[in-house]
Amino acid sequence: MFKKIILTLVIGSTALTLAACGGGQNPQNVTSQQQVNETAPPEQPNSTSYKTIFKNSVFLGDSITEALSYHDILDDVNVVAGAGKTTELSLISGDVDKLAERNPQHVFIMLGSDDILLPPQITDNPKQYSLKFYAQLIDSIKEKLPKASITVLPVTPVTAEAEKVEPRYKNIDDYNQGLQELAGKKQIGFADLSSIFADSTHFYSSDGIHFKPEFYTRMLDLLKAQVK
Structure with missing residues (x-):
């Protein structure tokens, strides 16, 4: 019962307050339709090669990760993700079982964007709260x-403009330090994906949070050595 109450609170708070997935609007609609469609190109160059390189990998995450399959850079089977997904939601909603069914050789976890924005009704320390579930998620996958x-x-x-709209994004570096330690x-x-952002911000979509397809190809180029 306690788990169900927490899950209900997180889902409700995510849908209403998490700017990472749509600035307070319905996160699924904004992310999957407005944010993604405005940046989707007619074709994805080299998408076939990425699908081949990462055919034995699965990316687990939230709306930012979900765009890997939306933009047809990777196949749906290689992505387990959804708008508003937090580490706790991923853990208790069966994502690990989905991973196990696909039996990948490599698992990439990209969660935390929504955890940073958890409201005070859930926790007054989002980093500590999130990393507790992140650790459990890793153990469960292992x-x-x-x-x-x-x-x-x-x-x-995120961009400076997005940080002005949502000051809690200032905690990203601190959260990532906790992730690296974990x-x-x-x-x-x-x-470390910092090199992608070192000389450019043109990868961002209009909200300054989500990304155009070029970001994902750059990211996969950095990661492909890990799956060979």
């Missing part, structure tokens, strides 16, 4: 997929 490699991806930065404790990989 148990279900003992032979799979696991790599944690950091929460992606990955070290769990003896799994942690991928």
